[in-house]
Amino acid sequence: MEYTVKKLGALAGVSTRTLRYYDEIGLLKPARINSSGYRIYGELEVDKLQQILFYKELGLELERIVQILDEPSFDTTHALRKHRSKLLDKREQLDLLIANVNKTINKNEGRIIMSDKEKFEGFKQKAIEENEHKYGKEIREKYGNDTISQSNAKLQKMNQEEYENVTRLDEQIQKTLTDAFKTGNPSSEIAQKAAELHKQWVSYYWSDYSKEANAGLAQMYVDDERFKAHYDKEQEGTAEFLRDAIYIYTGMKW
Amino acid sequence: MEYTVKKLGALAGVSTRTLRYYDEIGLLKPARINSSGYRIYGELEVDKLQQILFYKELGLELERIVQILDEPSFDTTHALRKHRSKLLDKREQLDLLIANVNKTINKNEGRIIMSDKEKFEGFKQKAIEENEHKYGKEIREKYGNDTISQSNAKLQKMNQEEYENVTRLDEQIQKTLTDAFKTGNPSSEIAQKAAELHKQWVSYYWSDYSKEANAGLAQMYVDDERFKAHYDKEQEGTAEFLRDAIYIYTGMKW
DNA sequence: TTACACCTTTCCGTAGCGTTAATGTAAATA
DNA sequence: TATTTACATTAACGCTACGGAAAGGTGTAA
Incomplete structure (x- = not known):
């Protein structure tokens, strides 16, 4: 039995465009081309198409299917x-x-009604999650802190009230930090207050707080452009300032 | 404060290419263009970008976001x-x-030829599949998707040792529960021991354990005939007994 | 003046086809 | 047999949300 594109397509339930595309990418070539340039398929090709569709249903990429079907050692x-x-x-x-x-x-x-700021806070949190997802491993290695992943679970358990609390807390941090920055001294009382508030904020997301993890996060605020930009929004250098304040607060050397 | 593409990109954590693209499709136009053709963004645009990213995080298409942000009636x-x-x-x-x-x-x-390891893999798969096939849909509907998905994901990540642990644990529960049932008292020491073991067992499958979820599961053991049958296998009434023990153990009223 | 960071537009690439467009061929009907 | 209809071909753009590169202009500091 021989088939043109239309017939094979009807048989297998795929479009003619699909068959031409499969020919184009070398996934399924017709048995021969007739004198008018028509693609002619035979039984072998029918079988192969069945297999292609099987793997396609599993969601495999066509390139992978090419390998599976054409490379016996694969x-x-x-x-x-x-x-x-x-x-x-x-x-x-x-x-x-x-x-x-x-x-x-x-x-x-x-x-x-969520204020823009609240929305942004939500976004910031999601940025952390994204980091975890995308760069999880790298960041863990880099900052030696596996508490990051727990933020997801905690976030999901937050209710509206807690969410508002955490948002207010962040606003407070921003304000305190701005004032503290003016002193230029990360060990000043107000700077340490900011570090304390920041610890409280972190505690909303991490189930077990540790000095090491907190210090690691502080360093991350400087190393990661996005976090840095968030804290430096009002004043360039605020991220570094916060890091130093946290280092002093946690008693880690720097 | 005014921003060029680079600065705004750094602030929000997106590429300059992205900002130009958003301009192109009319999602986020700069406040103005300066004499050299540079895009200049202001505070308004910063806020709007935050909102854009917020909705993007939810997986919405950009076109939808355009509507949400630009059509007040949407x-x-x-x-x-x-x-x-x-x-x-x-x-x-x-x-x-x-x-x-x-x-x-x-x-x-x-x-x-299946290696032992592969056999084990297959067995694990089968356990998941059975779990999914037997109880999947109904349980999902009744008790929520996330719990089931999480337990499957966790099961797949388990290694052989963990799997054996969890199996042993289940046997222990059965034994303890049988003994406890004889006391007839769900608040007895041995019944509470069973509840404790059960909590440990659950912790193998759930990434975040909560009293509420555990209590919900306990009720499920009674409501769902198949689970009930599993626990009542030896003794009629064991499922209810376990539920009561767990309720007491978790301190939930009943 | 030179270096360098930053800006611009333009265009190709992505996965897997859907959808014209322009044109040639085989089969069925008047 | 002439015409219509059905089917074939290649070429090329479109879809999503950008990444990346090329080619060239601009801002600023040493």
Whole structure:
């Protein structure tokens, strides 16, 4: 039995465009080309197409399928395992997204109008989560602190009141920090007050606070551009100032 | 305060390319263009960018964000609801995919000579699949998705040793529970021991343990016939007994 | 003046096709 | 047989949300 694109497409339930594309990328070449330039497929190609569709249903990329079907030495199980791991990661991310969307809907329904600042605070928190997701490993290695990951769980448990508390706290930090910065002295009373407030703020996100972790976070505020920018928004150098204040506050050398 | 693309990008943690793109699609236009053609942003734009990033974090498309921010009459909550529904659909599809990938891996492994490790892997998969297939949908509907997803994810991350631990633990629970049941008193020392063991067991599956969740699970053991049957296997009434013990253990009223 | 950081626009690439457009061929009908 | 209809071809743009590179202008400091 021989098939043109239309017929094979109808048989397998794919478009003719798809078949031409698969030809183009070398995934499924027709058995031959007739005198008019038509693609002609045979039984072998039908079977191969079935297999292609099978792997495609598993969500594998076409390039991976090319390897699986065309390279006999290719380790299919390994590829599937890696693929599964990717899918699981995706699901975790999805769960996070859904939780955040729910939170936002709840907030809107509660008719609590979020100020821009509050929104930004939410964003900052999410930035931490993102860091955890994207760079988790690197940051852990760099700052030797595995408490970061716990912020997610804690955040999800926060209710509206706690959320407002934490937002207010951050505003206080900003204000105190701005005043403290003017003294130019990270060991000044007001600077230490800022560090104390910051510790309280962190405690909202981390279930176990430790000096080392706090100091690591402080260093991160300087090293990571995004955090730095947040604290330096009003005054260049504030991030460093906060770091130094925290270092003194925690009694870590610097 | 005024910002060029670089500065605003650093502040918000996005690339200059992104800012130019947002300008291009009309999502975020600079306050003005200076005589050299530079984009200059002001405070208003900073705030708007925060909002953009906030919604982007929720996974909304940029076009939707344009509507939310630029059309005052746009129904944000409705959009979020629709968005959530899409996310939930996605997750269902993902779960299906994952199940199929697992099945395929198992099949392939069946053909190859299975090492002990691989056998173990397969077994673990099967446990997950059974969990998912037997109880998946109904439990998800009844008790919420996140708990189930998390327990599956955790199960997959377990290594052999942990898996054996958790299995032993379950056997211990069964034994202790049988003995405790004879006392007829869910607040007896041995019954509370059973509840304690059960908490440990749950902690293997849940990343964040909470009293409320544990109590909810206990009620589930009674409400859901299959779980009930599992605990009542030896003695009718054991499921209720365990529930009561857990309620007392967690200090929840009943 | 030179160096250098920063700015601009333009364009290609991404994954997997959908969708025209322009044109050629095979089969069915008047 | 002529015409219509159905199907074939290649080429090229479009979709999402940018990343990255090229080619060139601008601002500022040494």
